[in-house]
Amino acid sequence: MVSIATWNVNSLRVRLPQVLDWCNSTSPDILALQEIKLQDEQFPLEEVQAAGYQAVFAGQKTYNGVAILSREMATDIITDLPGLEDPQRRLLAASIGDLRVINVYVPNGQAVDSDKYHYKLEWLARLHDFIEQQLKDYPRLVLLGDFNIAPDDRDVYDPEAWTGKILCSAAERSALQALLDTGLHDSFRLTEQDDEQFSWWDYRMNGFKRNLGLRIDLVLTSQALSDEHTRCTIDREPRGWERPSDHTPVVTTLAI
């Protein structure tokens, strides 16, 4: 069995003890992190290695930043989307064993029709083209991370209130569908799931306690990996810890 997880940690500096605890108890084979919010020189490599993981990262000061922790060493790393001149560190592609792992922190988009929204849609278009290319070379591909898109009304605590809003707009959902149409599956939906399962809750208004969440952290698997799918679990526990990230980990397990 191979387990592959994603977690937007909202500052790895703050959340490192939680990441190490969680790795210790859950022992994922691969963990994609987003919003590490630190530069490469600041990456806590020794602590991660002491916990039994290798790490690759594309860091940035204050904002963004992505990393992949893995039991096996990652190779063939890409940190930039072809066709997009962008200093923001939001992508990290790497080969681990016979898997191609593509970790993304999709732009939030702020508000529909804002500059950041158009940047988000452009970023997603470039990601689409990149995934299409990567699938040709790497059929055993997993695309995972913080997509900042709730795929469906089922993935939103109050779909009516969120209709057409950022994270739920038609253009964002179409962009996600275009990604899926390259030949990927939302692994969470490959098996029966309980209702009202979310991966992100706003810090404000007691969002977590009231389960006012969205499912925006996704693990998308290519056909070859979907055929080996066993389960996809949202682990709510870290969201309930002291000083949590606003996101909680999502874990997909493959029978390989």
Place this chain on the structure above:
DNA sequence: ATGGTGGCGCGGCCA
């Protein structure tokens, strides 16, 4: 309609 909370870093941006 606004603001509410958190991280970074020390004012204001981003989510």
